[in-house]
Amino acid sequence: MRRPLLDAALLAQARQTPGVTVRHGVRVTGLLTGEVRSAAPPHVTGALAQDGERWAADLVVDAGGRNSPVAGMLAGIGAEPEEHRVGTGFRYYTRYFRSPDGALPRQAPWPLCHHDSVSVLSVPGDRGTWGVSLVTSGRDQELRALADADAWHRALSLYPWFAHLGEGEPVTGVTAIGGTDSRRRRLVVDGRPLVTGIVQIGDAWGxxxxxxxxxxxxxxxxxxxxxxxLRLAGSDDPLRQSLLLDTFAEENLTPVWEGFAAWDRNRLAEIDAEIQGGVRTTDDADWNLQIALGSARWKDPEILRGLADVGCLLAGPQEALVKPGLAARAVELAAGEPRYAEPGPTRGELLTAVRGT
Ligand SMILES: Cc1cc2nc3c(=O)[nH]c(=O)nc-3n(C[C@H](O)[C@H](O)[C@H](O)COP(=O)(O)OP(=O)(O)OC[C@H]3O[C@@H](n4cnc5c(N)ncnc54)[C@H](O)[C@@H]3O)c2cc1C
Structure with missing residues (x-):
């Protein structure tokens, strides 16, 4: 579905939930802290709103998203989170469409396919709507022309699995979104919380x-x-709350984050080489295995299902692909095959179409 529908459904649910108060249009501008004791980390006791109101809290949950200002507020009280980052990210050129009868068109066999310099992503939405994105490296200046709708449609027509998805009624122009680099922040370092009384979740975490x-x-x-x-630690053991949530994130979310971060680094390096007119080769075994799995999935349904499980976060790669021995089979099946099996243009053909020459 499109995001506003999800937001509206969540809001409706929250409004019906006893004990929940929703405050709109009030921004949090600062953190309240308790008395500082020399051996203990700073302790957050509430939040300060932009209109000057002070909210006391047993626990402050920072769910402020990708641009949450809370990391800066924490730095201000001497608890700057430890940050991990992948440099430049990708740039998305997205257009939304709808069908005249509310039905969705045939979807691509796989919603995200990687090609020379570009990945193509199609996302079905609610009420006969869908979005299509052409994803480039944030560093790819030549493909910035994809922000132009005519150039975007000429480019999309070169990808046979996705071309028909550009034939609906446009709901938007082409939206370019950059600045999507991956980052995660940690509030526990060397087994010790930097701060208590506050946790970060969702995009505010990473x-x-x-x-x-x-x-x-x-x-x-x-x-x-x-x-x-909170059920386990209760509300009056802030140190334990911080440590338990950090342990959960380290065991369950950080490996996923690291996997995507490694993918990003490799893919961006690959596109950099393509921009220079070359082809990147590397002895990074994990990356080469991922390429082999992607290529072999169309020849082996078990590999396809394993990749779908990993893609939907139902299983980790180790559990879904390596343990059942699918990884080794993929390497055999992918030998001699093109890097990306799905049909699409070379970078040169793509640039010609984008320029319209
Ligand atoms: C281009 C793009 C496409 C994406 N597509 C998908 C997708 O298809 N599927 C998917 O699962 N994920 C997708 N994501 C990721 C997804 O949007 C995020 O993971 C998700 O929205 C994170 O939810 P969140 O609640 O942590 O943060 P957010 O959804 O960002 O919500 C944070 C909220 O905090 C509020 N806030 C911030 N600062 C303050 C403050 N000082 N005071 C008060 N309120 C504040 C913000 O206004 C916002 O409402 C996409 C992200 C991008 C950038």
Whole structure:
């Protein structure tokens, strides 16, 4: 579905939930802290709103998303989170469409396919709507022309699995979104909380490459883990709350984040080489295995299902692909095959279409 529908459904549910108060249009501008004791980390006791109102809290949950200002507020009280980051991210050129009769058109066999310099992503939505994105490296200046709708449609027509998805009634122009780099923050370092009385969840904890469509699922899992941690630790053991939630994130979310971060680094390096007119080769075994799995999935239904499980966060790669021996089979099946099996243009053909020459 499109995001506003999800937001509206969540809001309606929250409004019906006893004990929940929703405050709109009020921004949090600062944190309240308790008395500082030399041996203990700073302790957050509430939040300060932009209109000057002070909210006392047993626990402050930072769910402020990708651009949450809370990390800066924490730095201000001497508890700057430890940050991990992948440099430049990708750039999305997206257009939404709808069908005249509310039915969705035939979807591509796989919603995200990688090609020379570009990945193509199609996302079915609610009420006969869908979005199509052409994803480039944030560093790819030549493909910035994809922000032009005519250039975008000429480019999309070169990808046979997706071309027909550009034939609906446009609901929007082409929207370019950059600045989507992956980052995660940690409030526990060397087994010790930097601060208590506050936790970060969802994108405020960490952002992953949006093209894989996993951010919301990771956020839900994080929120559910926080509920479990509070049941276990109670509301008056802030140190334990921080440590338990950090342990959950380290065991369950950080490996997913690291996997996507490694993918991003490799894919961006690959596109950099293509921009220079070359082809990147590497002895990074994990990356080469991922390429082999992607290529072999069309020849082996078990590999296809394993990749779908990993893509939907139902299983980790180790559990879904390596343990059942599918990884080794993929390497055999992919030998001699093109890097990306799905039909699409070379970079040169793509640039010609984008320029319209
Ligand atoms: C281009 C793009 C496409 C994506 N596509 C998908 C997808 O298909 N599937 C998927 O699962 N994920 C996708 N994601 C990721 C997904 O959007 C995020 O993972 C998810 O929205 C994170 O939820 P959140 O609640 O942590 O943060 P957010 O949804 O960002 O919500 C944070 C909220 O906090 C509010 N806020 C911030 N600061 C303050 C403040 N000081 N005071 C008060 N309120 C504040 C913000 O206004 C916002 O309402 C995509 C991301 C991008 C950028």
């Amino acid at each position: 952002t992953v490459d949006p093209q894989f469509g996993t951010g919301i699922t990771m956020g839900w899992r994080h929120a559910a883990a926080l509920r479990d941690v």
